[in-house]
Amino acid sequence: MEEHLSVGRVAGLAGVTVRTLHHYDRIGLVQPSARTPAGYRAYAAGDVERLREVLAYRRLGFGLREIAELVDDPATDAVAHLHRLRGLLLEQRDRAAAMVTAIDKELETRAMGKRTTPEEQLKMFGAQLYETIGSAYPATRGTEPRIAARVWDALGDARTVLNVGAGTGSYEPPDRDVTAVEPSAVMRAQRPPDAAPCVAAAAEKLPFEDGSFDAAMAFSTVHHWRDPIAGLREMRRVARRVVVFTHDSSDSGWRQRFWLTRDYLPEITGLVAGRPSVDRLADAIGARREPVLIPWDCADGFLEAYWRRPEAYLEEHVRRAVSVWTRVGPRAEQRAVHRLRDDLSSGRWTERNRELLALDTAELGLRLLVAE
Ligand SMILES: C[S@@+](CC[C@H](N)C(=O)[O-])C[C@H]1O[C@@H](n2cnc3c(N)ncnc32)[C@H](O)[C@@H]1O
Secondary structure, three states: OOOOEEHHHHHHHHOOOHHHHHHHHHOOOOOOOEEOOOOOEEEOHHHHHHHHHHHHHHHOOOOHHHHHHHHOOOOOOHHHHHHHHHHHHHHHHHHHHHHHHHHHHHHHHHHOOOOOOHHHHHHHHOOHHHHHHHHHHHHOOOOOHHHHHHHHHHOOOOOEEEEEOOOOOOOOOOOOEEEEEOOOHHHHHOOOOOOOOEEOOOHHHOOOOOOOEEEEEEEOOHHHOOOHHHHHHHHHHHEEEEEEEEEOOOHHHHHOOOHHHHHHOOOHHHHHOOOOOHHHHHHHHOOEEEEOOEEOOOOOOOOOOOOOOHHHHHOHHHHHOOHHHHHOOHHHHHHHHHHHHHHHHHOHHHHHHHHHHHOOEEOOOEEEEEEO
16 A cells, blocks of 8 residues: 655645645645545645645745646646756856856955945846856757848958957957957856957947947847947947847837737836837947848847747756846746646637748848848
């Protein structure tokens, strides 16, 4: 006969109160599958496994209703839960480690009787983000040759090029004299050995004289800058020509047009609130705006890349290489993934997005800003 544990024993092992277990039972979250002859709750191995999942999601900050949805999902077995929990915990650990480092630095600064600037205090949420998530970047991020060709074309005859927010250097033109700028040490460390020389600095304060470069470029980075307008003006100051690849996050440009942000990640609105519009960015440097269509098989896994391959967003490694998923937090992420998985298996996603399946490229609000 299968061995059962009493409610007191389970509570003791799990470090929760018997009242909590009674509550979980009443709301149907973890119901012991048996009773002792005297009528007491008795937990079988499967009940304990479910409780372990519930407690782990709870510790990650999920609400009881969300946890119920997660643990009741028939498509996720115990091993899949363990993988998902492991990923979420590692991410939380890395995020906490980055914050501890930042706090230690601030304590040191204060111990020396100095004050930290608002910029330093907020650093852990900006470029610091890439110190945390940067190591997951190369898994799916790289050069998309058709978009690279557009950027390189826009650089015109520039011989010297500054690449700001360069990351691992995916879009650096191979045939020009490139200097990279990248504030995150984790990203700098992942640049290939033969990549262009890289300076540790931020866009808002470029350590170069006026007019030092023929052109300056910034790819998929402006939305991370503390002050995008100041950064773009800096690029304009140090270079004759400026080329920026970014997205139009307005309702019509992106939020309502792209099914992922529209139907699954409404939290994105909070992330882009207060950010300058693509028109303001362009106007700040007198740039023209050119739409960039995304090929259906886009080789660089940025947020919009998988518009015709929705299953990709169910993959942990795909999401970890795109900062939005970390910035919305684990709850919104899991809810979005859960709903998308349901809609894919029920056919609802296809019903809603059927017209996309016939397209080879999509206009999803991505823009090239070119100032000459
Ligand atoms: C999505 S990655 C893009 C990297 C690279 N341009 C590419 O396309 O592969 C965004 C990069 O912007 C950098 N970044 C964040 N804040 C920045 C700032 N204030 N100035 C310059 N770069 C910044 C991050 O560290 C990160 O490497």
